[in-house]
Every structure is written in C-alpha cells, then in structure tokens.
Amino acid sequence: MSEYEVQGVGISKIAEEFGTPLYVYDGDEIERTYHALRAGLDKHVQMFYSLKPNPNVSIVSLLRRLGAGAEVCSLGEFKTALAAGVHPSRILFTGPGKSREELELLVAGDVRAIICESFTELGRIDALSRAAGKRTRVLMRVNPSFGVQGGRLTMAGRPRQFGVDEEQLLDAADLVRRHPNTEIIGIQVYTGTRILDADVVVANTGRIFDLADKAADALGITVTMVDIGGGIGLGYFPGETDPDEDVMVKGINEAVTAFRSRHPDAAVAMEPGRYLVARSGTFVTRVRDIKFSRGERFVITDGGTNAAMAAVGLGTAVKRNFPTQFLSDIDRPLAGPCHVTGPLLTPTDVIARNVTLPEVQPGELIGVHMYGAYGPTASIAYMNGQGFPAEVLAYKGRHHLIRKRDTAEDLLSRQIRVDFQDDAEPGALGARSS
Numbered sequence: 295m296s297e298y299e300v301q302g303v304g305i306s307k308i309a310e311e312f313g314t315p316l317y318v319y320d321g322d323e324i325e326r327t328y329h330a331l332r333a334g335l336d337k338h339v340q341m342f343y344s345l346k347p348n349p350n351v352s353i354v355s356l357l358r359r360l361g362a363g364a365e366v367c368s369l370g371e372f373k374t375a376l377a378a379g380v381h382p383s384r385i386l387f388t389g390p391g392k393s394r395e396e397l398e399l400l401v402a403g404d405v406r407a408i409i410c411e412s413f414t415e416l417g418r419i420d421a422l423s424r425a426a427g428k429r430t431r432v433l434m435r436v437n438p439s440f441g442v443q444g445g446r447l448t449m450a451g452r453p454r455q456f457g458v459d460e461e462q463l464l465d466a467a468d469l470v471r472r473h474p475n476t477e478i479i480g481i482q483v484y485t486g487t488r489i490l491d492a493d494v495v496v497a498n499t500g501r502i503f504d505l506a507d508k509a510a511d512a513l514g515i516t517v518t519m520v521d522i523g524g525g526i527g528l529g530y531f532p533g534e535t536d537p538d539e540d541v542m543v544k545g546i547n548e549a550v551t552a553f554r555s556r557h558p559d560a561a562v563a564m565e566p567g568r569y570l571v572a573r574s575g576t577f578v579t580r581v582r583d584i585k586f587s588r589g590e591r592f593v594i595t596d597g598g599t600n601a602a603m604a605a606v607g608l609g610t611a612v613k614r615n616f617p618t619q620f621l622s623d624i625d626r627p628l629a630g631p632c633h634v635t636g637p638l639l640t641p642t643d644v645i646a647r648n649v650t651l652p653e654v655q656p657g658e659l660i661g662v663h664m665y666g667a668y669g670p671t672a673s674i675a676y677m678n679g680q681g682f683p684a685e686v687l688a689y690k691g692r693h694h695l696i697r698k699r700d701t702a703e704d705l706l707s708r709q710i711r712v713d714f715q716d717d718a719e720p721g722a723l724g725a726r727s728s
C-alpha cells in the first residue's frame with residue numbers, strides 16, 4: 295500500500311495535521327510552471343499574476359518572489375498584492391465597476407496602470423488625477439470585434455460589460471485631448487479563459503497587436519504597453535491536452551518582435567492566472583459515509599461544492615469530472631463507479647459523478663487534482679454553514695498553513711443579532727410567541 299504524497303509527506307499525515315477539507319498547493323510546481331513559461335519568453339514580456347483564481351497572500355508572495363507582478367480588480371485583491379510584497383509599480387488594476395475609493399487610492403498610489411473599462415471611468419480618473427496634481431497611466435480595455443475560437447468562455451466579439459467596444463475606441467479621436475491628466479499608454483484585451491490551443495493564443499496575440507496599431511493611429515498615442523490578458527488553459531478532462539508551450543512561446547515572441555519593430559517603446563503585459571497555479575493544487579476531502587441508493591454508490595465526504603465548485607463546471611457547458619483520485623492507497627484496485635458528494639443539503643453537491651474509484655472506507659481520503667485555481671474563489675463556501683477550508687502550501691519540503699479553516703464562530707462573527715423584545719416567551723414551535 296502506498297499513499298499519495300506531497301513533497302515527500304504522506305497525505306494522511308498532512309490531513310491529520312491540518313484537518314479536512316483542505317487545499318494543498320505544491321509551491322515547487324508553481325515555481326517550475328512560472329520559470330518554464332518565463333524562461334522562453336521575450337524579455338519585453340512582463341508577467342502580472344491574475345489573483346482571481348487564487349488570491350492567497352502566500353501564493354501571491356511566492357509568485358512575486360519568482361518575479362511576477364500582479365493583476366487585481368478590487369480593493370481586497372489590491373491590498374492582498376501589497377501585503378504579499380508586490381510593489382505598486384508592478385500592479386495593474388482592472389474591473390468594470392471600480393469605486394471612487396479604489397480610483398482615489400490608485401491615482402495616489404502610482405500603480406503601473408489602471409485598466410480603464412469605459413469612457414466615463416476615464417473621465418473620473420482624469421478628474422481625480424487633476425485634483426491630485428498627477429497624470430495617471432491608463433490602459434484602455436477593449437472589447438474587440440474579433441470573435442475568438444478555442445476558449446471555454448469567450449469574451450470577445452459580443453456585447454459585454456467589459457471595456458470599450460473596439461469601434462467606439464477607434465472613433466474617439468479626441469480622447470487624449472479631452473483627458474490631459476491621464477496618459478493612455480496602450481490597450482488591454484482579455485479574450486477568454488481556458489484556451490487550450492497554443493495557436494489560438496498566438497493568433498489572439500497577433501490580433502491584439504493589430505488592434506493596438508489601430509488604436510495608436512486613431513488616438514495618436516505612443517504605445518508603451520500592450521496587455522494581452524490571460525486565459526491560457528490546462529487540460530482537465532480526458533481528451534484534453536495542455537497548450538503546447540513551445541509553440542505558444544515562439545508564436546508570442548515572434549508577434550512581440552514584429553510589434554516592437556513598429557513600437558520600440560512598448561512592453562507587453564500578460565495576466566495569466568489559472569495556468570500558473572491550477573496544476574499545483576489538490577483538494578483533499580475525507581470520506582464520511584458510503585451508501586447505495588437505487589443501485590448507485592455514493593461516497594459522502596466532508597467537503598463538496600462548498601470548496602470544490604469549479605469541478606461542477608465553471609466556464610464549461612458540460613459537467614465533467616476533474617481528475618479525481620483515491621489518495622489513501624493509490625495502488626488499491628479500482629472497484630466501480632460512484633458519485634463523490636459533500637455535506638451540503640442540495641442534490642447538486644456532487645464533485646465527481648460516475649467516477650471510477652476503489653472500494654473506500656469512511657475516514658479515507660479522496661483528492662481532486664488541478665485545484666490550485668478557482669476552487670478557493672468560485673466555490674459556495676458559506677452554504678450550510680461550512681465556511682472556507684484550510685489551505686496548505688508545500689514549498690521546498692516544508693508544509694505551511696497559509697489559511698486557517700473558518701470555524702462556526704468565524705461565520706457568526708460578522709453577523710449581528712437583532713434583539714427582539716418579545717423573544718423571551720417562546721411559543722410552541724411554529725406558533726407565534728405572543
């Protein structure tokens with residue numbers, strides 16, 4: 295019998311020490327992934343880790359140490375990046391509904407650039423900059439007219455709440471003149487997420503550069519940054535393969551070289567999220583009960599969609615199983631199909647459907663792999679009083695607790711109980727008390 299290990303430590307020991315359900319991240323894997331992508335890329339490409347898939351401060355700090363900046367979209371993410379040690383000059387701030395408080399902080403804080411999502415927002419940034427006696431760097435986010443094939447969630451070529459339509463931007467010749475307190479340094483385009491085909495990533499990059507050419511002409515600006523977004527996918531399901539990194543890097547580099555021959559001052563920003571962290575994570579959940587219902591086996595665990603919602607089809611039309619593994623004994627022979635479910639009171643609390651697993655016993659551990667991305671941010675943590683699970687980062691052989699699990703007291707601590715005058719006289723259950 296051999297159990298699953300994370301950096302030489304058995305999963306039962308990790309689960310014993312930190313409890314379940316649990317996210318375990320392999321920091322060395324994040325490091326390998328980052329370096330492998332970075333090493334091949336043109337030196338004018340700058341990496342801004344998108345916090346959306348995993349905003350844990352230690353994950354951001356690790357990526358910062360590896361050389362990444364941060365792409366954030368809220369005060370919460372912004373302060374996380376700062377707490378992780380990311381310098382404001384290495385932060386891009388995006389998001390379609392920025393508050394006045396956020397914009398004031400960004401103008402004062404000298405971030406690398408604000409990614410501006412509308413003309414009215416540009417007006418606000420300009421006014422705040424004038425009041426602060428500053429010029430603020432801005433990337434205009436563009437909703438391009440080209441559609442994009444190959445992503446699992448397409449962002450381009452449709453009506454969207456993000457950015458300014460390409461047609462509108464190219465028609466706004468007086469934009470720079472009307473906003474003397476902003477410096478429009480270039481454009482940003484985010485074309486979609488979970489793009490698995492390297493050629494699609496490369497083709498999108500080329501189209502974004504073409505658009506930057508047009509924007510430079512139409513607005514009369516000197517482009518010093520083009521942000522080609524994130525969205526690089528990884529294979530999750532049978533039949534899916536990771537994008538070919540060599541093809542992707544070579545294609546991006548060629549496009550960058552060509553673009554920089556026309557815009558020699560331009561840096562290129564990338565905002566990968568999922569690609570950098572997904573593979574590093576395993577969601578670990580402990581079996582509590584086994585039952586058979588109308589002939590089907592249900593393996594009921596202590597963590598379901600309250601922690602592993604991404605497995606239920608975020609950004610995918612069809613529900614398919616994330617790679618699910620019996621961790622307590624990776625050699626135990628497979629027994630047959632089952633559904634792995636959680637503790638919530640909803641029939642949709644299923645993290646793997648008809649997945650083939652060995653015979654398992656209560657107390658044993660099941661893992662869902664590829665869980666470093668979007669599990670922590672896209673799950674329904676508060677359903678049925680569960681709260682956020684613990685997070686552990688294994689790095690260079692040491693296992694660090696990087697988030698304590700929520701306790702019942704934590705859930706209650708933000709709530710305020712109204713003192714009803716008449717609640718001293720309880721009536722029968724279901725009856726009025728007066």
Ligand SMILES: *Cc1c(COP(=O)(O)O)cnc(C)c1O
Nearest residue numbers: 344484487524525565566567568
């Ligand atoms: C979600 C998002 C990202 C990261 O996307 P991934 O698919 O995780 O790489 C980057 N930039 C913006 C603007 C986003 O909304």
